Amino acid sequence: MRIDRLRITVLSAPVAEPIAMSFSQLGSRDMVLVEVLADGLTGLGESWVNYPSWAAKERVATIEEGIVPLLVDLDVSDPRAVHRHLRQRLTRLARQWGAPGPIWQAISAVDIALWDLAAQARGVPMAALLSDTAPRFAVAAYASGIGPSEVERYCEAAMVAGFGGVKARVGFGWERDEKTLRTARAVIGERAELFADANQAWSVAEAIDFAERSAGYRLGWIEEPLAGNALEDLRALADAIDTPLACGENLYGAAEFARYTGSGAVGLIQPDLAKSGGVTLAGEVAAALHAGVRLAPHCYGGAIVTAASVQFAAAHDVVPYVELDVRPNPLRDDIIGGALAVVDGKITVPTGPGLGVTLDEDAVAHYSVERRESGLRAVV
Ligand SMILES: [Mg+2]
Structure with a gap:
């Protein structure tokens, strides 16, 4: 299985008042949604971007420029093999950057999406x-x-x-x-x-x-x-x-x-x-x-x-x-x-294939603040 397209959507929702933590506060709900399209299926992933407030901007760039090129024409049917590939290619870079967190958080989104895809392809819930x-x-x-x-x-x-x-x-x-x-x-x-x-x-x-x-x-x-x-x-x-x-x-x-x-x-x-x-x-x-x-x-x-x-x-x-x-x-x-x-x-536990949840596209559009899409088939 090879990826046709990868879509990144940044979503943001206001909170009534900032949520206090002992180290900071959360001023809004933010989410980076990653959709991996392959073989007519869409795998869903998510990357953590709660802190800092500008994390979503960094994450879009890290996924688009750091991860997408490593997935072009790659067989992604085995999520563990892709995980190994991504961490071999990116963790040394992460050390030089001094930012293992963002790299792992970006890999996380792709990994979840590929497990969703793999389970959908077999017609079973991810848990199975x-x-x-x-x-x-x-x-x-x-x-x-x-x-x-x-x-x-x-x-x-x-x-x-x-x-x-x-x-x-x-x-x-x-x-x-x-x-x-x-x-x-x-x-x-x-x-x-x-x-x-x-x-x-x-x-x-x-x-x-x-x-x-x-x-x-x-x-x-x-x-x-x-x-x-x-x-x-x-x-x-x-x-x-x-x-x-x-x-x-x-x-x-x-x-x-x-x-x-x-x-x-x-x-x-x-x-x-x-x-x-x-x-x-x-x-x-x-x-x-x-x-x-x-x-x-x-x-x-x-x-x-x-x-x-x-x-x-x-x-x-x-x-x-x-x-x-x-x-x-x-x-x-x-x-x-x-x-x-x-x-x-x-x-x-949802019993549908993969994650077993379906995106409400109207709600996604309502909270969407940025959407990017990349093609992952090498141009011949
Ligand atoms: Mg905790």
Whole structure:
């Protein structure tokens, strides 16, 4: 199978008010959608562009000028082989650029699209292609995107949808963090697990302090506690506290993931399918997991990475949860007509070929701010 055309669409949707993280804030919902057209089929992919605010511009250029030339007249029927080809050609360049992230994030979009294509070509859901056994019919979801504002409102919404877990943003100082955790636990009671995400806010001493102070809230995991995710420091922290540690959304490459999953410091590893290297990379991480380490894909993007995460989770029993931002995101919900909704805490896995979701072209056009298309057949 060879690619005829590759289309990149940048989508953007405003948010009612900026969404605060411990390191920055999100001023809009942005998404880079990649459509790979081959053999009359269209594979869908997505590249992570939440930060910085100009990431989409860089990503269009990286995909168009860095990746498209490497795909011209290439046999793309085996996504793993294409993944190998792209990373061999691009990771050395990424080191010289000092930008492994954007390169992996660009590869991610193409990889998701090629898995979608491969599954469509066989007429099966992506989960069936990824799984040795029968994939799950539904996957449990946890609610993220909670705090530091409107904690009560979004925890209540999460309980109405039946989410089995709730993840709160912390790293805003103990007084505010404590208020977030107290409010969240008060709303969810014992109906759901409670997790905390610090987005790399602390030193080891600060993280130990948080873990001790928050012990009464019975956190299921503390995510990215330490600045830079330094592995030695995570080990020291893990030795000092009882709460499992989670990280992965800012790691790149299978070797780096292996260092973390084999370290004994990380109880939950979180590759992001639109960021870390696509379905292929997440599969490599899952295949190399050490005993006792679970995998929950990080997912804070649009419709396509969400659909891919659901298919991936359905195919891997080691995945306890899919992450779903509880705040509204039209680039996740509207452009696929509300598919992937959470009912009783679970998302039903689409059974159609590939990702099993269909783009609402009117909605895509509504949020589209740029569209580019490249031909990938060599001119004879
Ligand atoms: Mg996180």
